[in-house]
Amino acid sequence: MNLNNLEKTLNPYPSFRLKQAKEAVYVNLIDNWNKASNLPKELRGALNQECPLDIKAEIIESKDKQTAKALVYFVDGFAVETVLMRHKDGRNTVCVSSQIGCPLACAFCATGEQKLTRNLSAAEITEQVILWARKLKQKNNRVDGVVFMGMGEPFLNYDEVLKAIRVLNSQEGLNIGARHISISTSGLTEGIAKLAKESLQVNLAISLHAPNNQLRAILMPINRKYNVEKVLAAVKNYIAETRRRVMVEYLMLGGLNDSEKEAQELASVLKQGLEKLFFVNLISYNSTGKFKPSTQATIDRFKLILEKEKISVVQRFRFGRDIEGACGQLKGRKMA
Ligand code: SF4
Incomplete structure (x- = not known):
């Protein structure tokens, strides 16, 4: 396409x-x-x-049929991953990529190992949603939500991402409600500030993954430029301007960032008078080999500590473990 x-x-x-x-x-x-x-x-x-x-795509389905993952090939032969998640309540969410590869090299991420090849155009981002929309239409179903949580950092491709969102959201486009569209960023403060000024009701998610700079720098090299304090200050401004809730994504890595101490520390950095507008999403880790996932008991304990501190917290349901559910894993395997 x-x-x-x-x-x-x-x-x-x-x-x-x-x-x-x-x-x-x-x-x-x-x-x-x-x-x-x-x-x-x-x-x-x-x-x-x-x-x-x-649309040139290779699709694989998870055994439980709840998740399907595709590698979509573009005219220049490069490919990205996109995922369809079928929720139990009947909603369908599509996860899209915004770049081919990613320059940010987060230590836990398979895409980060692939470096950046190029940005996607708005049309190429939209194409990933159209792929699933066509499939769902055959069963009288539709795409209800889109998350920018696939390959790439959306704010490094801000203009095309926003252009794609307008097509996804428009009634003459895919007609997906803005409140059902989420952008996840590793914390690029300029992008957060720009998004706050858009007249769009899209959701913002921040990949924090650690409550302090020492730990976050190990996981995310970008922390050298956008550290915990800078990211949270930008989010604070975003909340003040938009009054919208922000999701804090926290990957649970066994023995690394999942102790009671880190849970307390996370609660205290989020408690800055704005805790009601943060909600934490604890994400089970799909191992890429370097780290191990936290046990469920550890996740439960972490969650409890945040709840005691009056921080809203959920644990993300893990989609598609049998089909290389973490971003970049399928493409990484194809390239190996
Ligand atoms: S987690 Fe996101 S920002 Fe980090 S390397 Fe992977 S794709 Fe890039």
């Missing part, structure tokens, strides 16, 4: 043709322009040439 040339190809035509074409792609979810019967035949031919709609 390649929608990068859509506007250019339709430029010589009256503007309503672009509207019709977008409706065919995003609303009717067609996979070949010949199915857009309201477009003139010669235009359909030109669009098939310039903006092909077939």
Whole structure:
């Protein structure tokens, strides 16, 4: 699929043709322009040439059918991962990538080992959602939410990510409610400040993973530039401007960041008069080999300490363990 040339190809035509074409792609979810019967035949031919709609993807399903993961290949041969999570309540959430590889090299992440190749265009980000939307449509179902938690740091590709969000959110696009779209960042303060100024109700998630700089620097080299204090100060400003809750993501790594001491420390850095607007998401670790996951008993103890300190906390359900559930793992294996 390649929608990068859509506007250019339709430029010589009256503007309503672009509207019709977008409706065919995003609303009717067609996979070949010949199915857009309201477009003139010669235009359909030109669009098939310039903006092909077939998506080249390899899909694997988890045994419990709750998760499907795909490697989506773009025209230049590079690929990213995207995941469909089918929730028990019937909702479907898609996790998308924003970059091919990632320059931030977080120690626990398979994508970080792959370095950055390039940013994705808004069309390539949207394509990942369209892949799943087409599949779900066959069963009269739809994509209800999107999370930017796949490969890449979304705020290093801010403009294209925001452009994609507007398409996902628009009624003429995929019509996914902004409140059901989440951006996860490793804490790039400029991006957090910019997002606060957008007139969008999207959710913000911060990958903290450690309550102090010593530990966070081991896990996330980016902590040298954006340390715990800077990140939390930016989040504080974001909350003051938007009054929106922010999710704090915390990967539970056995024997590394999961002791009672770290739970207390996390509670105290979040308790700055804003604790009601933070909620912590404890994430079970899908081992990439370097670290080991925390035991459930340790996670329960950590959770209890945060709750006692009046911090909202949930444990993220672990999707797709049997299909390389952590970001970058599937692509990493293909490259090995
Ligand atoms: S966790 Fe996210 S920011 Fe860190 S290396 Fe992986 S993709 Fe990049």
